[in-house]
């Protein structure tokens with residue numbers, strides 16, 4: 146399989162090259178040239194398969210000739226063997242039609258592990274035959290950083306520089322990053338906001354002098370391999386609920402539009418998805434875009450669900466590409482005008498096409514807490530704030546009564562203990578496997594909100610080859 150850029154001007158690449166590149170050279174994002182599709186019988190054949198076997202079946206067409214099936218299975222075995230639940234992503238029933246897919250049993254307690262554990266192994270595998278040393282630079286508001294650090298710690302030929310906003314991530318999130326002491330992991334606390342850190346990373350990629358000295362790569366969800374890994378659990382959950390003979394809806398706590406876009410790909414591949422519910426918090430650009438066609442950037446309001454405190458959702462471009470009839474030049478023109486005016490209006494035709502599969506909801510803090518209490522008191526299920534936003538949107542969705550609704554639980558409640566305790570009166574315990582987090586030594590560098598200082602720090606420490 147080959148991948149094309151959403152902006153139409155970058156070379157077509159295979160899976161190995163898109164994984165290492167992250168972003169396309171024309172500023173676009175890579176997507177498959179055509180969606181692979183599964184027949185109903187092929188979907189039915191997934192019933193009863195283990196998570197790893199499901200992953201091999203779903204990922205094989207995307208991976209193409211880059212890795213043999215046996216090797217892909219070995220990589221998936223290693224990646225998902227690190228999850229604390231034998232089902233990897235267990236499905237839990239809350240009431241007659243509401244279900245929760247627990248995606249937080251990985252090493253760092255958020256769904257980002259599902260993709261990043263595999264991505265870490267893919268990097269290592271693809272670099273092993275190349276004369277290249279990768280310098281990965283990223284910015285995190287919390288969950289991506291810890292998941293990427295766990296996935297890349299100690300791996301050969303990769304250095305990871307992870308920027309987080311000093312004092313603005315939870316103590317659990319910070320310690321999950323800063324207690325990893327592997328020499329190829331470099332934690333940088335920026336004296337600024339997440340947006341400052343993110344802008345700095347973008348500036349480093351755009352600085353030809355700086356970028357030309359390293360092979361830079363990205364671990365955020367612009368990387369196609371991450372999205373591919375997330376398609377798997379939509380199939381895994383849906384076949385357990387009767388697919389392909391019964392349609393299933395999913396409610397997805399959404400920030401960068403990566404997770405829910407993976408559900409869109411599953412539907413394009415033939416999975417009968419009744420609806421994808423895009424759940425946002427008060428940072429509701431995606432809800433406005435899907436419900437009114439108004440994709441215009443506001444300012445970010447900090448909430449109890451920080452991984453959804455986002456205005457510009459990078460992966461929305463992948464949907465816009467399809468809504469532009471896969472015309473890269475047309476999309477590039479739209480994105481150029483969006484960059485200049487910070488707004489874009491979806492046409493009625495685009496809205497209608499999106500509405501075939503997507504619906505959306507904006508969940509305010511009070512509805513989030515009500516949903517958290519309802520799950521806790523009614524179903525003995527403790528949800529983190531992000532997952533509770535998904536559950537609130539699932540409860541509010543207007544769907545036929547015979548359609549089961551699966552809320553994706555994107556983080557373990559212990560990762561956001563204070564918010565959960567405020568809403569439910571119960572303080573979730575950290576799972577045993579991370580129990581000594583607060584006794585471990587921390588290491589990180591505090592740097593000013595200054596691009597040159599951060600570049601100098603990276604240049605001194607990155608291995609070039």
Ligand SMILES: *Cc1c(COP(=O)(O)O)cnc(C)c1O
Nearest residue numbers: 288400401402403404452555556
């Ligand atoms: C990253 C994250 C999200 C948002 O996922 P996107 O793919 O960016 O839409 C939601 N919840 C949690 C806990 C996250 O870490």
